[in-house]
Amino acid sequence: MIGALVAGITGSGGASLSSYESIATATGTGSSNTITFSSIPSTFKHLQIRYIGRTDNSATSRNYYIRLNSDSGANYAYHRLYGDGSTTGAEGYASQTEAYCFSSMPGALAGTNTMGVAITDLLDYSSSTKNKTLRTFHAFDNNGSGNVNISSGLWINTAAVTSITIVMATGNWTTSSTFALYGIKEA
Amino acid sequence: MPAGATYEPLATTTLTGTQATIDFNSISGSYTDLVISLYAQNAAASTGTRTGLMKLNSDSGTNYSYTTINGNGTAAASTRASSQSGGIFYAELVRAGNGANMFGFARISLFNYAGSTNKTILSESSADINGSGFVTRIVGLWRSTSAITSISLIGGSEGFTAGTTATLYGIKAA
Numbered sequence: 139m140i141g142a143l144v145a146g147i148t149g150s151g152g153a154s155l156s157s158y159e160s161i162a163t164a165t166g167t168g169s170s171n172t173i174t175f176s177s178i179p180s181t182f183k184h185l186q187i188r189y190i191g192r193t194d195n196s197a198t199s200r201n202y203y204i205r206l207n208s209d210s211g212a213n214y215a216y217h218r219l220y221g222d223g224s225t226t227g228a229e230g231y232a233s234q235t236e237a238y239c240f241s242s243m244p245g246a247l248a249g250t251n252t253m254g255v256a257i258t259d260l261l262d263y264s265s266s267t268k269n270k271t272l273r274t275f276h277a278f279d280n281n282g283s284g285n286v287n288i289s290s291g292l293w294i295n296t297a298a299v300t301s302i303t304i305v306m307a308t309g310n311w312t313t314s315s316t317f318a319l320y321g322i323k324e325a
Numbered sequence: 326m327p328a329g330a331t332y333e334p335l336a337t338t339t340l341t342g343t344q345a346t347i348d349f350n351s352i353s354g355s356y357t358d359l360v361i362s363l364y365a366q367n368a369a370a371s372t373g374t375r376t377g378l379m380k381l382n383s384d385s386g387t388n389y390s391y392t393t394i395n396g397n398g399t400a401a402a403s404t405r406a407s408s409q410s411g412g413i414f415y416a417e418l419v420r421a422g423n424g425a426n427m428f429g430f431a432r433i434s435l436f437n438y439a440g441s442t443n444k445t446i447l448s449e450s451s452a453d454i455n456g457s458g459f460v461t462r463i464v465g466l467w468r469s470t471s472a473i474t475s476i477s478l479i480g481g482s483e484g485f486t487a488g489t490t491a492t493l494y495g496i497k498a499a
Contacts, residue, residue, distance in 0.1 A: 221403025
C-alpha cells in the first residue's frame with residue numbers, strides 16, 4: 139500500500155519542489171552516435187543527466203564519452219573505478235580529447251532489451267572561474283557479465299557549460315536509448 | 326502538489342516496529358525514473374551487516390541478477406550473482422547489534438521503470454560501523470519488459486527495525 143504523502147514535503151513550498159527541473163530530453167535515432175544538449179540555460183546551479191543506452195554495434199559492451207561546449211581539444215582528464223563481477227580496477231588518463239565512460243553500454247551481443255544506465259552530475263556548471271568536473275555512475279548487468287563503474291571527468295576550462303555531447307564510441311545509439319537533462323536550482 | 330513537479334515524493338514509510346519488508350504498491354506509470362532513499366537498520370542482534378534484497382512486481386522467478394563493487398576499509402572487491410530468485414541486492418544493511426543508533430544508507434534508482442525494456446537499477450549503499458562496514462555500488466537487472474508497479478525491499482532475514490525510513494520519488498522528464 140502506498141504510504142500517505144508527508145505533509146512537510148508537499149507543504150506550501152511550491153518553489154522547493156521546482157528546484158529540480160527537467161530541461162530537455164533526447165532519444166537515440168539508430169543512425170547517429172551523438173546526443174547533444176545545447177543552449178543550456180545558466181539559470182540553474184547544477185546539472186544532472188539520467189540516461190539509459192545501448193549501441194547497435196556487434197559487441198557485448200562499448201564505451202562512450204562526453205564533451206562539453208563541443209571542445210575536442212586535449213582539455214580533458216578522467217578516472218574510473220570499476221568492478222566486473224570478479225576483479226576491481228582503477229585507471230586514469232590526462233590530456234585527453236574527451237571524458238570517457240568505459241564499457242557500460244551494452245551492444246547487440248548483450249541480452250535482448252538489456253540497457254546500460256548512467257547518472258552524470260555536473261556541479262556549478264555555469265561558473266566562469268572554475269574548471270568543470272563531471273561525476274558519472276554508470277553500469278550494466280547482463281545476467282552473467284557486465285560491470286559497475288564510478289568515473290570522474292575534468293574539463294580544464296573555466297567557461298560556462300552551454301552544451302553537453304554524449305557520444306557512443308562504436309556504433310550508434312539505439313532508438314531505445316533515452317537521455318534526460320535536469321537542472322537543480324540553488325536557494 | 327504543484328502541477329509539473331519533476332522530482333516528486335510519492336510515498337514515505339517510517340517504521341514503528343520490526344517489519345520484514347517495506348513495500349511500495351500501485352506505483353503510477355506516469356514518471357520516467359523512480360528513486361528510493363532508504364535509511365535502514367536490520368533487526369539482527371549480532372554485529373556486521375546483512376544483505377538487503379529487492380523484488381519487483383512480486384516476481385519470485387530466477388529473473389534477477391547483479392554486479393557489485395565494494396570497499397571494506399582495507400580492500401576493494403567485485404561480486405556477481407546471476408539468475409537469482411531472491412531479488413536484486415540493493416544494500417548492506419547495518420545490524421542492530423552494532424548499536425541502536427547505527428543505520429545505513431541506500432539510494433536506489435530505477436530507470437525507465439514503466440518502459441518496454443528489461444529493468445536496470447543502480448544502487449549506492451553506505452554502511453559504516455566505526456571500524457567496519459562497506460561502501461558499495463550495485464547494478465541490478467530484472468529481466469522483464471513489464472512496467473514496475475510494485476517494489477518490495479526485504480530487510481534481511483530478521484527484517485527492518487523501528488526507525489527505518491524509506492521514501493519513494495518519481496522523476497519526470499520533459
